[in-house]
Amino acid sequence: MMDTPHMSLSVFSSTLITNALIFSTILGILSYVRRPCQLPCPPGPKGYWLLGLAKVPLIKPWLTYIEWGKKYGDVIHFTRFGRHYVVINSLEAANGILERQAQFTSDRPTHSKLDQIADFERTLATIPYGNGWRAYRKLFHQNFRAKASIEYRPIEVKQVHKFLNGINSSKMSLRDQVSTLSQIVMFDSVYGLEISTNKDDMSQHARDIIELNDLQFIPGWEAFKGIPFIDLLPSWFPGGHYRIAHEMLAEVFKAAAEGPWGQTLKAMEEDENHSSLIAKLLSESPQNKSNEEIELIKNMGMQAVAAAADTTMSAICTFFLAMSLYPDVQLKAQQELDTVLGRGQTPTFDDRSSLPYVEAIYREVMRWHPALPVGLPHGCTEDIYYKGYIIPKGTVISANIWAMTHDESKFDKPDEFIPERHLDQKSDINSILAYGFGRRICAGRYMADDTTWFAIASILATKSISSLPNENVEDYFSDGSFWIDIELNFGCCFIELDQESGLQGDIAFVKYLWSRNLVR
Ligand code: HEM
Numbered sequence: 001m002m003d004t005p006h007m008s009l010s011v012f013s014s015t016l017i018t019n020a021l022i023f024s025t026i027l028g029i030l031s032y033v034r035r036p037c038q039l040p041c042p043p044g045p046k047g048y049w050l051l052g053l054a055k056v057p058l059i060k061p062w063l064t065y066i067e068w069g070k071k072y073g074d075v076i077h078f079t080r081f082g083r084h085y086v087v088i089n090s091l092e093a094a095n096g097i098l099e100r101q102a103q104f105t106s107d108r109p110t111h112s113k114l115d116q117i118a119d120f121e122r123t124l125a126t127i128p129y130g131n132g133w134r135a136y137r138k139l140f141h142q143n144f145r146a147k148a149s150i151e152y153r154p155i156e157v158k159q160v161h162k163f164l165n166g167i168n169s170s171k172m173s174l175r176d177q178v179s180t181l182s183q184i185v186m187f188d189s190v191y192g193l194e195i196s197t198n199k200d201d202m203s204q205h206a207r208d209i210i211e212l213n214d215l216q217f218i219p220g221w222e223a224f225k226g227i228p229f230i231d232l233l234p235s236w237f238p239g240g241h242y243r244i245a246h247e248m249l250a251e252v253f254k255a256a257a258e259g260p261w262g263q264t265l266k267a268m269e270e271d272e273n274h275s276s277l278i279a280k281l282l283s284e285s286p287q288n289k290s291n292e293e294i295e296l297i298k299n300m301g302m303q304a305v306a307a308a309a310d311t312t313m314s315a316i317c318t319f320f321l322a323m324s325l326y327p328d329v330q331l332k333a334q335q336e337l338d339t340v341l342g343r344g345q346t347p348t349f350d351d352r353s354s355l356p357y358v359e360a361i362y363r364e365v366m367r368w369h370p371a372l373p374v375g376l377p378h379g380c381t382e383d384i385y386y387k388g389y390i391i392p393k394g395t396v397i398s399a400n401i402w403a404m405t406h407d408e409s410k411f412d413k414p415d416e417f418i419p420e421r422h423l424d425q426k427s428d429i430n431s432i433l434a435y436g437f438g439r440r441i442c443a444g445r446y447m448a449d450d451t452t453w454f455a456i457a458s459i460l461a462t463k464s465i466s467s468l469p470n471e472n473v474e475d476y477f478s479d480g481s482f483w484i485d486i487e488l489n490f491g492c493c494f495i496e497l498d499q500e501s502g503l504q505g506d507i508a509f510v511k512y513l514w515s516r517n518l519v520r
Contacts, residue, residue: 039390042077042086044068052079056220062373062402065089069403075386077395080223084395087219087374089403091410091433097386098378098399098437106133106439107379109222109396113231118246122253123209123303124443125376139296140443143277144304149446152189153349156451159185160458161346167463172197175317179207182312185451186305191264192276202263202305205256209306212249217376219398257302264301277301307444308451314371315434315452322365322417323465329419330465333357337461347457349450358460359427360419362453366405368417370434373402378440401433 045068047053057064065087068076074090088094098105107129110120120126124136142148163181170177179198183206187193195203215221224230224242233240267274281297323330336357341347380395406414411421429449435442442448
């Protein structure tokens with residue numbers, strides 16, 4: 001077989017299925033045999049004997065899980081290639097599993113050989129639970145907790161004002177401008193560096209991380225990782241593309257960590273007034289810093305930029321979309337701003353508590369279209385129990401944040417954008433479900449909260465958003481784990497899928513690797 005894009009996809013896919021079937025049957029038997037059987041797993045779609053579900057939903061999967069939930073309940077279990085998956089559809093169950101049993105549900109499913117090839121230990125979001133995660137999370141927390149995040153506000157103000165000044169004259173699309181804003185705030189804060197567009201090399205590396213990772217967040221898609229020896233397959237062999245993709249990720253992680261790091265060290269040498277988080281951390285007792293500590297700081301910078309890139313962009317783009325569709329909401333917010341601040345005045349962070357309607361808009365943005373509708377997958381390190389069911393050790397657990405923020409029993413007309421629903425609620429960041437759960441809750445949420453709120457308030461105070469061309473809201477959103485492309489060209493989710501099938505996802509993934517010349 002030739003190592004070429006011209007290889008027939010049908011031959012490829014049938015071989016892939018055969019291999020997957022053999023491997024997964026073995027895995028299925030092993031996992032079935034070792035599965036504790038005193039209690040049943042939660043109900044869910046069964047798929048094939050031992051193999052489990054051949055197909056998992058890849059197109060807006062959160063909607064399929066809501067449908068499954070109507071049949072199976074709010075905790076759904078399925079297996080794929082011998083791996084156990086649980087999807088949680090309700091806040092009550094998320095509290096019972098991810099919060100109250102957090103000591104056993106705070107892992108990430110990144111223990112395979114492929115995960116090691118990808119170097120997932122470099123990012124806090126993907127490093128397995130344990131001492132490595134604790135040290136990394138501690139460093140992140142010290143620099144991005146509520147109090148520390150206040151330090152970045154002057155940069156947020158500067159960059160949001162720059163964004164507003166350029167918004168009408170920029171040659172970039174609105175999405176690219178918002179994407180640039182989301183990243184520049186982080187580059188400036190962490191490294192003291194400015195990017196001019198989201199197409200800059202440094203910026204592109206951060207986005208490549210997101211793109212290569214996108215499907216990994218969808219429950220069941222990454223089940224192939226458990227197939228024995230998959231990391232050893234040559235690139236031309238069916239399934240060999242997974243190794244290539246994971247090697248690519250390692251390269252991208254490295255480039256994203258080393259590039260801005262090197263530039264910051266240079267800037268520190270050349271400019272004695274250079275200020276940034278990295279410079280601050282390096283100047284604190286530099287002689288006592290071990291190589292491990294230096295690596296951790298370096299990786300934290302890369303993680304911060306990558307984590308902020310598409311999430312913050314998604315939230316701000318969602319805000320633009322909502323304002324274009326709900327002009328009355330926009331008017332009401334502008335009246336509040338005019339009354340509290342005076343017409344044409346831009347807000348400051350000190351004004352936040354005096355602007356309850358603007359606050360409600362921010363909270364509704366986070367509810368209406370959460371940036372990561374199925375969050376990031378948690379891993380289960382022990383057998384745990386919930387309402388008479390067992391969730392076996394090793395299960396990949398996903399919180400369907402979308403289902404929780406569109407729960408009709410809690411939110412009247414959940415598909416509509418109604419900020420008023422938050423007006424009499426206590427303003428507590430920890431109640432924003434879009435930031436996730438338990439010990440793996442978003443480590444950058446205070447800064448994300450500041451940046452997103454400040455952008456929303458400043459845009460409302462200075463601009464009027466007119467209507468966007470498309471009537472169908474869902475058309476503005478991509479199908480994968482990340483959201484939104486205002487121009488409808490699916491910039492966030494790198495694969496357009498036309499069928500709800502795991503195999504289609506694999507084929508689309510191979511096509512993507514070919515199209516980017518990533519298959520060698
Ligand atoms: C609107 C913007 C953002 C949203 C909606 C968001 C959402 C999330 C979610 C859902 C998770 C997974 C939580 C879980 O596993 O249950 C997460 C993890 C994470 N986020 Fe954010 N995020 C945002 C912005 C940011 C920013 C700006 C940073 C960096 C300063 C950041 C850093 C992280 C990190 C490091 C993790 C991994 C934490 C861990 O695994 O221990 N995020 N985020």
